[in-house]
Amino acid sequence: MKLRRSMLFVPGNNPAIIKDAHIYKPDSIMFDLEDAIAITEKDSARFLLFNMIKKFSPLYKKEGIETVVRINSLDSEFGVQDLEFMVRAGVEVIRIPKTDTAKDVFDVEAHIERIEKEANIEVGTTKIIVAIESPLGALNALEIARSSSRLIGMAIGGEDYVTNLKTTRSPSGVELLMGRSMIVMAARACGISAIDSVYSDINNDEGFITEATMIKQMGFDGKSLIHPKQIELIHNVYRPEEKNIKKSLKIIEATELALAEGKGVFTVDGKMVDKPIIERAYHVINLAKAAGINLKELN
Numbered sequence: 371m372k373l374r375r376s377m378l379f380v381p382g383n384n385p386a387i388i389k390d391a392h393i394y395k396p397d398s399i400m401f402d403l404e405d406a407i408a409i410t411e412k413d414s415a416r417f418l419l420f421n422m423i424k425k426f427s428p429l430y431k432k433e434g435i436e437t438v439v440r441i442n443s444l445d446s447e448f449g450v451q452d453l454e455f456m457v458r459a460g461v462e463v464i465r466i467p468k469t470d471t472a473k474d475v476f477d478v479e480a481h482i483e484r485i486e487k488e489a490n491i492e493v494g495t496t497k498i499i500v501a502i503e504s505p506l507g508a509l510n511a512l513e514i515a516r517s518s519s520r521l522i523g524m525a526i527g528g529e530d531y532v533t534n535l536k537t538t539r540s541p542s543g544v545e546l547l548m549g550r551s552m553i554v555m556a557a558r559a560c561g562i563s564a565i566d567s568v569y570s571d572i573n574n575d576e577g578f579i580t581e582a583t584m585i586k587q588m589g590f591d592g593k594s595l596i597h598p599k600q601i602e603l604i605h606n607v608y609r610p611e612e613k614n615i616k617k618s619l620k621i622i623e624a625t626e627l628a629l630a631e632g633k634g635v636f637t638v639d640g641k642m643v644d645k646p647i648i649e650r651a652y653h654v655i656n657l658a659k660a661a662g663i664n665l666k667e668l669n
Contacts (some may be wrong), residue, residue, distance in 0.1 A: 401439045403416060438465050440465040453482060464502060479520055499565070501527045502526050509552070526565075550590075565594060579607060583607055
């Protein structure tokens, strides 16, 4: 699974930021055509982003940065047009806002497939991430997560979620605990990414790190971000400790040896190694590689 530790929000109407966003090295860039864009600027932002994505997609791919566009809801007058432009531009992932039911995914998927066929794009190329932003969406999280083979991730939109709960966000995040838990469990059950909400106080690094550490422990793959300075912070949270890297390297080496010798069962440091432990070891190594850690020096 692709690492999605950091998904940086970028307004779809700012060509300077769109052009330079890759220099901050997020795992994903999410160009926003929804909340960040005023109604009077929706059409011009869509046209600008179409051209910017077509021009800079090769650069993003070269840097290993995933391109995502958050469209407007299909219930609005802008959603279908967003899809018409963004799918044809070649964006990798469409993020659906305010997803409450599996039908929300089916409706977007139908338009994507139609556009892919019309544009001679291989059907299935354009992937989907959903944003759960209400209690109804959280209650339907598993059904939504199972809805489409295009679906690669599920995010929680914290601000709308707590507003729909008729409460506000707190430093502890207790109001998001149930929603976060349901979303991460649904994502894990279906083998897709789980992405946490933004942390809006960009000057509170300590608070950001505390929340990021908590959601990592809960099982999330990363966070949506609103400022480039948060990228290094979240990447450091997901940077594995040296002792865990060494242990993972030992497990992988033992696994490869056991496969070569035809062994189905083996131990490392006196402990039985099974499939979940092997998968965890490979994940740790992927995180270490993404953090730029020289594995040869540790092996």
